[in-house]
Each structure stands twice: as C-alpha cells, then as structure tokens.
Amino acid sequence: MTRDADTVRAFVDGELDDLTAARIAREAQGDPELASAIAAERRLRDTLGTHFNRVLAEPVPERLSAPVEAARKVVSLDEARQRRFGFNARTLRWAGPAMAAALVLAVAIPALQRGGQTESRDSLTFAANDLAQALDTQLVADQRQGSETRVLLSFADQDGTLCRGFARADLSGIACREDGGWHLRVQRDGVDLSANDYRQAGSVDSAILAAAQDMAAGPALDAAGERAARASGWKRR
C-alpha cells in the first residue's frame, strides 16, 4: 500500500503529517521492503550530507568574506546615524512584520528540531538545553554511564575553533564553539546509549571520528587540554 516512492521520500524528508508518518513507521516494522526503501533514502541523505558538509568546515576565502565585512561597516555607520535620530520610516514599516515573523520562528523552530537539543539561529543550527550544557561542562575523561550525552573527543580546527564530537540517543554530531554558541557542523542520527548495541554505536562513532579527522588541525585534546579548554570557556585558541 505504502510502496509508492513519493510517499517513502516524503516520509524520510519529514513532509508527511504526523498521522501518516506514524502509520508508515508502523508499517515499516512489518514490511522489510518498505523498511529497506526508507533506509536507502536515509543513507543517500547521509552520504550527500557527509560529502557536501565538508565545505562548511573549511575557512571561507577572504575574497568572499571581505566584501560582506566592508558592507557591514557601512551599514553600522547607517545604524549609528539612525540611533542618533531615532527610527526612520523604513524601520517602522518593517518592524511589525519582522517581529511577527521572529515570533513565528521562535515558536515553530523548537517544535521542528529533535527534542529541543538544537535551535536554529541565522539559519545555522546550534546546540541547546541539555546538549549545550553537556558540551560546556562534560569532559571525555570523566564520562559516567547513564549520562544522556557521550562526548567522544575534542579538537581544534584550522582556525583554532574548539570542536567536540558527541553522541546522544536523539542525535550525534560535531559542534564547534563559536560566538553564538555550539554550532553543529556535523549532524547525524542518534545512538542507543542504553542498549548494548555496540555495532550501531560503533558505526556512528567512526563516522564522527572520520568527520573530525577531516576538520581537525592537529590531534584530539588530551584530558589536561580539555580541562584547560573548559576553564577558558572553550575560547578559540
């Protein structure tokens, strides 16, 4: 019944309503063919993500960022002028819709994200709540059984930004400490941390370690390095 490819794809893309999505998830449990179609689509998403996300970790060439930085200076001059003279008509005209849109975003986005462990700002995904706290405080060395987030490693990228690979039941990935918080540069599926599913955990771990290897400028931080990094608030080195 649910064999048609468009529905399977829409399911994987999160485009179905909750009811239909739940029905398909149920059907997939008793239908190996459907389950494998879903798995193939998910793998394709992952494969594409791994391939194209490497760009995100690279430093942006100056010829691309320089014009934006230059324009930003001009804009902030305008803003300074505006602060002196109060709001102009343009600001007022847009303020209402902009605030309404911001409110819609604020309400809509947490619901879309997985379990509230991430939030979207400027269309980038940042760690939130428990995940953000774990990344701030938890060290690889003093990991306890039963904690919800497992930190796999910490390292510095080519810019000296500190990044941490992690795994949770709802998602795993690599987050890097930027001005706005822990920016998720790599996002992957969750891992069942409670069950003894070493195979599944192992494949996600190794995917993250491989991604980390591509991003890292040197070896992973040792225990002392991690403690020092935490003490400095994970500031860029």
Add this chain to the structure above:
Amino acid sequence: MVALLPRLRRFASGLARDRADGDDLVQLTVERALDSRAQWQPGTRLDSWMMRIMRNIWIDEGRKKTRRAQTFVAEEAGIAVGGDGGQEAAAELGDVGRAMNRLPDDQREAVMLVLVEGYKYAEAAEIVGCPVGTLTSRLGRGREALLHMLGEAA
C-alpha cells in the same frame, strides 16, 4: 550574511561542477545581494533569498560556464588543487560528486536544496520558482538516479 557564507559555498559546490566555479558563484551572489539588499524584506529568510539569487545567477551563467568548463576543465582542476591548500580535487570529488555531476541541472538543484540544505518542499519550490509538484518530481528523479549510480538501487 557572513554566517551564511559556508552554506552558500556548500550550495554553490553542488550547483557548479567544481569548487573554483562554486566560489566564483558565491562571489557573484554576495555582490548581487549587497547591491540589491534594499530589496530584501526584513522578516523573511535571508538564506532563502540569497539561495534564490545564487540559483538565478547560476542559471544565467550556466551556459557560458559549461562551455568554458568543457574547454578548460583539466587546467582549472590543476589550479584548484594548489588553491585549495593541497586537497586533491579528483579524490575530493569522489563517487558522490561524480554522480551528482551527472544529474541534469534541475534535479541537482532540487537534491541540493532539500537533501543537503534541508529546505522543506515548499521553501525549495519558492527558491526555484516552480510549483511544489514540479520540485518533488525533479527531486524524485534525481534521487532515483543517485541511488542507482551509487549502487543502492536494490
């Protein structure tokens, strides 16, 4: 906008068939966006707006670029290797890159927007400027072709 640059580079690296062309595309997009920033409506998504600018430039420039790429592809790839700080363009492209490059432009664009950039169907259709049904059918054909080429058709 600075925060968007890595994502713009990612999208461009999927649209253009090599990284050097991709960064040229980002540069043109940034220039066009800065020139016409008065047209951006605060409260709407800056990223969608810039992706739309990018794909429009890409469509405009497409024919020219493809012709140039066919003539100079070897030479440019050589330059890109040095420019990328030693990364090997050929290895970097890999199976996924080659498979993507074989997709027709409209399918590649749909795949990038939904599967890589994570847009909803409706958002991606708006960026492309086509009906949602058209977008999903391009997306479907693109995926089928990719699964086939990457050997996961079974």
